[in-house]
Amino acid sequence: MNSPMKPDRQHVAHDEADLDFTLIELLFFAYRDFTSDPDAILARYGFGRAHHRVLHFVNRRPGLTVAELLAVLRITKQSLARVLKQLINMGYIVQVQGPRDRRQRELYPTKKGRTLALALAVPQSRRIRAALEEAGIEDRAALERFLKAMVNPELRAQVDLPGRSAERTSERGKTE
Amino acid sequence: MNSPMKPDRQHVAHDEADLDFTLIELLFFAYRDFTSDPDAILARYGFGRAHHRVLHFVNRRPGLTVAELLAVLRITKQSLARVLKQLINMGYIVQVQGPRDRRQRELYPTKKGRTLALALAVPQSRRIRAALEEAGIEDRAALERFLKAMVNPELRAQVDLPGRSAERTSERGKTE
């Protein structure tokens, strides 16, 4: 083996054939359209995608602190500030002083906030459901495992909801 | 039927239980980290994600026109202009007059452009490969079908590479 006519695969570590352009592009296209769903709704409220992300996670993890939210969104405090302030001023989110540590501000959605969060999730959920059906997905758990495995290992704890037993946390009980 | 104590499911079309928050969040987290991979590389070139997307699609669809690129990226001409101009000026992309329609500018990567495009794809491809393995994906085709089904039906043609039979990615494309 290793005939002189063959490219030296040990040194040329990557050529096009080795790269999974198919899934790279499918992820791009899928996410492009997935995120486009809520935009029309958001525009009617004068909000953008940043508001959506904040509202989503506050709704899903009620009581999370500002620091936790920053870690989930992977943005800085200053980037969050403007968006969060608007959501609070307009009555979608409330802050309450942390019970254990009074420096912390726990974030909760108001009823108005929950309603909007759900309204934004509806088209995304519908798209997912239609895609699962259309693709004839039988092993949904495999899809969840794949997506979770795409997340940086040290950040996978963020994927799981805190303090909720009834939630689907795709089979493996142990945290990794 | 329709007892006064039960919520009216026919009118309240969506409550939390109906919504696929699990996959909504998994898509968010997976894509968040997936896109973070090339950032370090791009920063060394003074480029951002916009440059990455342009270079990626020019590399993958050599000869595509400006209008086609705009449709794929779903941005406006003005948004593309600055980024494309930089990539051209810095020698990553070349424009050639369209053969059929001389108004069109066909876009091609230079060798330098192809090299960078591949370098950016490497960590993304590695992440995908590791996730497929870690998740023990056996039915890769199902995953591809799902992601493609997530794309707006009228835009699915964009997903398929033009003028290429199946998976063959031979070297067409003009040299600089």
Next chain:
DNA sequence: AAATTATGTCAGCCATATTGACATAATTAG
């Protein structure tokens, strides 16, 4: 008492997106 932490805020900067208007050249339609 001092250090650290959680949060908030100010000021400014950058990247990427938008809309609208207009210019040019090439193609197509009448």
Next chain:
DNA sequence: CTAATTATGTCAATATGGCTGACATAATTT
């Protein structure tokens, strides 16, 4: 042939959502 349309490029202005650095306050920890 002329007129309309098309593909592209460009200008100006604006919005959004990121960033860094600096500083302030209150609460907790050492």
